[in-house]
Amino acid sequence: MTPWHAPPDTLDRFARTPEALDDTTASSVEQHLLHCGACRTHVADAADPIELDLSWEQVADAIDRPTAGAAERLLVRVGLAPDVARVVGATPGLRLAWLATTAILAVAAAVVAQGSGSDAPFLVVAPLVPLGSVLLTFLAADDPAGEAGRAAPMHGFGLVMRRALATLVPTFVILAMASLVQPDLTRGGALWVLPSLALTVGALALATVTRITVATGALAVTWLNLVLAFSLVEGHRVPVADSPLFDSLGQASALAIVVVAGAVLHTRRDLFSALEAT
Amino acid sequence: MSTITAHGVTKRFGPKVVLSGVDIELGMGITGLLGPNGAGKTTLLRILATVLHPDGGQIALLGHDPSSAEGRLAVRRQLGYLPQEPGFHRSFTAFEFVDYVAILKEWGDRRSRHDEVRRVLSLVGLEPVMGTPIKKLSGGMRRRVAIAQALLGDPNLLILDEPTAGLDPEQRLRFRELLSALAARSTVLLSTHQTDDVAALCSRAVVLLSGTVRFDGTAPELAALATGRVWMQAERDPSAQLAWITGEGTVRHIGVPPTGAALVDPTVEDGYLTLTGATSEAMA
Numbered sequence: 001m002t003p004w005h006a007p008p009d010t011l012d013r014f015a016r017t018p019e020a021l022d023d024t025t026a027s028s029v030e031q032h033l034l035h036c037g038a039c040r041t042h043v044a045d046a047a048d049p050i051e052l053d054l055s056w057e058q059v060a061d062a063i064d065r066p067t068a069g070a071a072e073r074l075l076v077r078v079g080l081a082p083d084v085a086r087v088v089g090a091t092p093g094l095r096l097a098w099l100a101t102t103a104i105l106a107v108a109a110a111v112v113a114q115g116s117g118s119d120a121p122f123l124v125v126a127p128l129v130p131l132g133s134v135l136l137t138f139l140a141a142d143d144p145a146g147e148a149g150r151a152a153p154m155h156g157f158g159l160v161m162r163r164a165l166a167t168l169v170p171t172f173v174i175l176a177m178a179s180l181v182q183p184d185l186t187r188g189g190a191l192w193v194l195p196s197l198a199l200t201v202g203a204l205a206l207a208t209v210t211r212i213t214v215a216t217g218a219l220a221v222t223w224l225n226l227v228l229a230f231s232l233v234e235g236h237r238v239p240v241a242d243s244p245l246f247d248s249l250g251q252a253s254a255l256a257i258v259v260v261a262g263a264v265l266h267t268r269r270d271l272f273s274a275l276e277a278t
Numbered sequence: 279m280s281t282i283t284a285h286g287v288t289k290r291f292g293p294k295v296v297l298s299g300v301d302i303e304l305g306m307g308i309t310g311l312l313g314p315n316g317a318g319k320t321t322l323l324r325i326l327a328t329v330l331h332p333d334g335g336q337i338a339l340l341g342h343d344p345s346s347a348e349g350r351l352a353v354r355r356q357l358g359y360l361p362q363e364p365g366f367h368r369s370f371t372a373f374e375f376v377d378y379v380a381i382l383k384e385w386g387d388r389r390s391r392h393d394e395v396r397r398v399l400s401l402v403g404l405e406p407v408m409g410t411p412i413k414k415l416s417g418g419m420r421r422r423v424a425i426a427q428a429l430l431g432d433p434n435l436l437i438l439d440e441p442t443a444g445l446d447p448e449q450r451l452r453f454r455e456l457l458s459a460l461a462a463r464s465t466v467l468l469s470t471h472q473t474d475d476v477a478a479l480c481s482r483a484v485v486l487l488s489g490t491v492r493f494d495g496t497a498p499e500l501a502a503l504a505t506g507r508v509w510m511q512a513e514r515d516p517s518a519q520l521a522w523i524t525g526e527g528t529v530r531h532i533g534v535p536p537t538g539a540a541l542v543d544p545t546v547e548d549g550y551l552t553l554t555g556a557t558s559e560a561m562a
Contacts (some may be wrong), residue, residue, distance in 0.1 A: 147364070
């Protein structure tokens with residue numbers, strides 16, 4: 001029996017202008033090609049080699065394309081370019097482990113506050129959490145490209161700030177949610193914000209002067225000492241929220257630190273492309 | 279024409295002086311940086327790769343001053359760097375890792391970036407495992423992934439810290455082939471403990487000892503340092519600086535030969551060992 005072959009002009013159209021074939025004919029040709037070597041050869045000869053290469057490239061690209069993680073997909077949704085989202089999404093501080101730690105700390109502080117009726121635990125701990133996020137953003141050992149990334153042109157202020165923001169935004173959101181369950185929402189609910197920003201921007205500014213581990217460590221110790229020092233007023237211990245650290249002068253001081261540290265950060269931003277591995 | 283110029287480069291870590299007034303001028307082609315562990319090779323390469331500041335001295339890379347932000351950026355746009363410890367994100371696949379570095383190297387267009395990633399991975403023979411997570415690759419394969427990222431964009435300046443460590447003989451040969459093709463249009467500086475790599479690949483050799491340049495010349499000139507100081511005999515001569523039994527069963531010696539010794543042509547390794555003053559006692 002002579003084997004049946006698809007008409008040559010149909011094969012030519014299938015190879016060159018497949019959109020000109022109706023769906024039934026295209027499906028029939030596809031099925032037939034699976035079992036007919038002679039027709040496959042005909043199609044291969046008829047196809048435009050440039051178009052063919054392009055098709056293969058598209059197939060290879062679809063296979064090789066890195067899969068985006070949850071954080072990366074979210075960043076693309078909020079408008080970041082996919083390549084930038086990839087870099088920012090790989091930020092160590094965005095890892096689930098750190099975000100979970102942040103959430104646990106915030107929840108623990110909130111639970112203790114509810115139990116004791118005091119917002120002191122939250123007010124003391126909350127400003128330290130963003131410091132941890134800043135530290136993670138900088139740690140070279142956790143950078144997905146390691147030291148090779150530090151020798152890349154994108155390494156610098158812009159990248160560090162994008163990564164820091166990507167880490168800090170969810171950290172502040174988690175803290176803001178935890179602050180909603182503080183005993184005195186009108187007072188303790190927002191008192192942590194300016195000190196947290198002061199420590200965060202201060203750490204970023206200090207990172208242009210010293211190693212990030214030293215910068216964040218020094219600021220954490222300073223913060224705890226300030227809390228202790230200001231909780232004593234005229235020899236008497238006062239509730240943390242009532243200490244001068246959190247009154248209007250304390251908040252104004254924190255705002256001033258944010259502004260000054262921000263100015264330092266801006267002035268010294270070029271140094272971020274030269275920050276050395278820790 | 280010099281593409282790398284370093285004058286009086288110094289670096290210390292705490293009380294330890296790691297580089298003490300290093301002077302080098304390199305042009306296109308491959309230069310091998312030799313030296314024992316702790317000689318300062320990695321520190322010098324990190325400084326030239328713009329990831330570490332020198333404490334003193336002047337450096338010019340491809341005509342730019344890396345101490346300024348603009349200079350660093352200009353250098354990094356033409357640089358390929360293989361660190362001694364690349365620090366992989368182990369959950370990335372080989373493709374994802376190189377693609378990630380390509381993004382950091384400002385390859386914005388996804389299609390051309392992915393083409394380039396495929397190109398460099400195939401150059402190091404990793405095309406079949408592009409989609410494999412790095413944590414599942416062997417040590418040699420991981421080294422090749424790290425080499426691939428350094429080759430992105432055919433850089434004008436390639437700095438490689440022990441690139442052949444962990445590669446099997448076949449891969450080392452393939453790597454030599456790859457580098458020699460690149461050297462026609464780039465400056466390649468590689469550190470290695472493999473003197474045969476220097477002999478086979480490098481138009482120039484620099485030996486660093488205790489943070490200073492102790493030799494700067496061609497590979498044959500390095501080998502020539504041991505001329506008249508290498509001999510073979512059946513038994514070990516205790517007066518030799520260094521002696522070891524070769525595969526043929528005879529003993530190769532470096533040092534002041536005894537009268538009538540059967541002198542042989544020195545290799546780059548002989549010259550290097552003569553220069554470093556390595557002794558059998560020290561290496562035991």
